[in-house]
Amino acid sequence: xxxxxKAEAKPKPAAAPPAAPKAPASMAATPWEGELTRRLAxxxxxxxxxxxxxxxxxxxxxxxxxxxxxxxxLKLEADFDYLVDVTAVDYPNRPERFDLVYxxxxxxxxxxxxxxxxxxEGFKPESAVxxxxxxxxxxxxxxxxxxxxxxxxxxxxxxxxxxxxQGHPLRKDYGILQMDNRWVKENLxxxxxx
Amino acid sequence: xxQTFLDSTELVLNMGPxxxxxxxxxxxxxxxxxxxxxxxxxxxxxLHRGVEKIAENRTWAQxxxxxxxxxxxxxxxxxxxxxxAVEKLLNVEAPPRAQVVRVILTELNRxxxxxxxxxxxxxxxxxxxxxxxxxxxREDILNIFEKYCGARLTTHAFRIxxxxxxxxxxxxxxxxRFCDILGPRxxxxxxxxxxxxxxxxxxxxxxxxxxxxxxxCGVTGPLLRAAGVKWDLRKxxxxxxxxxxxxxxxxRSNGDSYDRYVVRVQEMRQSARIVRQAVDRLEPGxxxxxxxxxxxxxxxxxxxxxxxxxxxxxxxxxxxxxTQPYRVRVRPPSFINLQAVDRMARGALIAxxxxxxxxxxxxxxxxxx
Numbered sequence: 001x002x003x004x005x006k007a008e009a010k011p012k013p014a015a016a017p018p019a020a021p022k023a024p025a026s027m028a029a030t031p032w033e034g035e036l037t038r039r040l041a042x043x044x045x046x047x048x049x050x051x052x053x054x055x056x057x058x059x060x061x062x063x064x065x066x067x068x069x070x071x072x073x074l075k076l077e078a079d080f081d082y083l084v085d086v087t088a089v090d091y092p093n094r095p096e097r098f099d100l101v102y103x104x105x106x107x108x109x110x111x112x113x114x115x116x117x118x119x120x121e122g123f124k125p126e127s128a129v130x131x132x133x134x135x136x137x138x139x140x141x142x143x144x145x146x147x148x149x150x151x152x153x154x155x156x157x158x159x160x161x162x163x164x165x166q167g168h169p170l171r172k173d174y175g176i177l178q179m180d181n182r183w184v185k186e187n188l189x190x191x192x193x194x
Numbered sequence: 195x196x197q198t199f200l201d202s203t204e205l206v207l208n209m210g211p212x213x214x215x216x217x218x219x220x221x222x223x224x225x226x227x228x229x230x231x232x233x234x235x236x237x238x239x240x241l242h243r244g245v246e247k248i249a250e251n252r253t254w255a256q257x258x259x260x261x262x263x264x265x266x267x268x269x270x271x272x273x274x275x276x277x278x279a280v281e282k283l284l285n286v287e288a289p290p291r292a293q294v295v296r297v298i299l300t301e302l303n304r305x306x307x308x309x310x311x312x313x314x315x316x317x318x319x320x321x322x323x324x325x326x327x328x329x330x331x332r333e334d335i336l337n338i339f340e341k342y343c344g345a346r347l348t349t350h351a352f353r354i355x356x357x358x359x360x361x362x363x364x365x366x367x368x369x370x371r372f373c374d375i376l377g378p379r380x381x382x383x384x385x386x387x388x389x390x391x392x393x394x395x396x397x398x399x400x401x402x403x404x405x406x407x408x409x410x411c412g413v414t415g416p417l418l419r420a421a422g423v424k425w426d427l428r429k430x431x432x433x434x435x436x437x438x439x440x441x442x443x444x445x446r447s448n449g450d451s452y453d454r455y456v457v458r459v460q461e462m463r464q465s466a467r468i469v470r471q472a473v474d475r476l477e478p479g480x481x482x483x484x485x486x487x488x489x490x491x492x493x494x495x496x497x498x499x500x501x502x503x504x505x506x507x508x509x510x511x512x513x514x515x516x517t518q519p520y521r522v523r524v525r526p527p528s529f530i531n532l533q534a535v536d537r538m539a540r541g542a543l544i545a546x547x548x549x550x551x552x553x554x555x556x557x558x559x560x561x562x563x
Contacts (some may be wrong), residue, residue, distance in 0.1 A: 027494040055282055055496050081409050084499070087523040089512055101510065103497055103525075107409070107423070110430050114497065134412030137533045145246075160239035160562060169247055176251045 029054040036078060036113075043073055059114035064100075067117045068126045071102060075131055079108040083132035086139055088146045090172045097121045098148060102128070119148070127153035145170035162187070203227050207544070211240050215318045215548035218558030222535070222547065229543045234536045238529070241562035249522035254280055254489040255354060257519060262348035264524065265560040267310050270303035270339075271502040273352045276522075278433055279498040279509035280354045281483075283491035291479040292356035293435045298369060298472045299342070299351050300434075301465040305376065306335040307503035307555075308458045308465075312383060315455070315552040319396050324383055331379050334372050338365070355485030366473050373466045373473075380462055387455070397452035401538035401550035404449050411534040415505025415527055416457045417554065421449030427501035438475070439468045451553040458555075490517055504528050504555055524563060528556040 029052035037051045040060065047066030052059055062070055074080035084103040091097060096118035105112045119125055127150040128135040139150045140159040147168035150156055157163060166180045184190060210221040219240035225232040245264060249257045261276045262269035274296055281287060288296065309332045313325035336346040341362050343351045351357070387393045403413065405421040418425060426443045428436040444460030446453035491513040499508035505527030512521040531554050538550045 028492065054494050055285065057496060083412055084506065085508060085510065085523070085525040087510055089521045103508070103510070107425060112497070132412070133410045134530060134533065137529065160242040169244055176247060
């Protein structure tokens, strides 16, 4: 945990070359270009900041507010009719703390893409339930694990952790042994679960 | 006149978390009008162990055995998905022999998973006999696993980059013998169930989920195929050399519980077909790719998914270049398929709820992770 944060905080190797050749601090992605990216860039000229491919998998990075409109556009206009997954990644040392990741698949094109947005702590992204009903439980899990609240979600509450649990376990500042001691004491009648 | 509680026809009934037909600890809150279901709500999380958090505190290789504990009746599939995801990040591929062995074990595990599903599903609906029959065949599969890697259930059969163990002497014959007996044994189950009037009546037109609903809810696997969508990741985006095997994707059109039963039974036969071809493809060769002792994938992320017995099982893995995963996200098919239970159960009768939960084929270890 500690060295992960260290690795995160490390600035990009600018001038001082380290003794041993190190892996680059950012993903070695290549640009993604195609018919779909052209249409998306036309439709959302100011909202998409990056089209990239890494290991043959394409993704785009959008501004926080635009993710759901992009997903809706892809569903209606480009046959991306299956929302595979919604998840998040926590980068506590970054100003936009969370990566929110939507994975989409199109049965017609047999193609899978990812939509990523970077959101700061406290930002409430729009819920995708209106476009893809699958997002309901997936967003609840993201809320449960990361504390990201989705605006206009029909039933935003915890799903895996107990309802009155304090804290969001998949945040990087939540320790592996950490728990809600009050909850454990009240509900299990023991001092600690450890 | 003032309304009293007697004027209300609605009743809220709690089912579970300790209920035999929920296959674990799943709580379903049912809103009823008489015997008719107006709505359901699932309460999950009783088996939550924080697998994704554990991943961030283990090395890439150390985490591999943990994934077996999610869908513990199909642990080989879980392991395959994880290994493929990390191999993708490392940009390595398992050697051909390892891939063939992976296909054999994964397909055997698919048969074992479907067998367990069949036995317990039939048991839920009052047919006790199939359970004993399917356990007999499953035992053969578990014995093969045990001989191969020492474990029966949580096998940890694969390693990142290939396999740890070479096959034992007599593996090919044993697997072939199993494939030979499986066909007639599946015929036996079908004799008991497929045209059994009670079985047909309990399942037909129960828990219908059409193709559009499946896509809206992200439902994959046999449920999607029973709704008429010919989609299987082994064909759509082949991995581990599935493109070399000749097999069919069984589909049906009604999307009800009976069709799912038929699809899964057919899938067992197809899996045996794949295993037979795979055994013939076994050629001597290395079983481990060149993978460094300390696994440090370059900074990056990847999403890799496989066709697990329950549907699309995906791993979204993020590496920060260190020895530990920065993030491992599991896309659990059981969890996402379970979400559709509300659509399937609305308007059904309360006795059908057992059939509907059973027909999704959930494993709570995977729902809650």
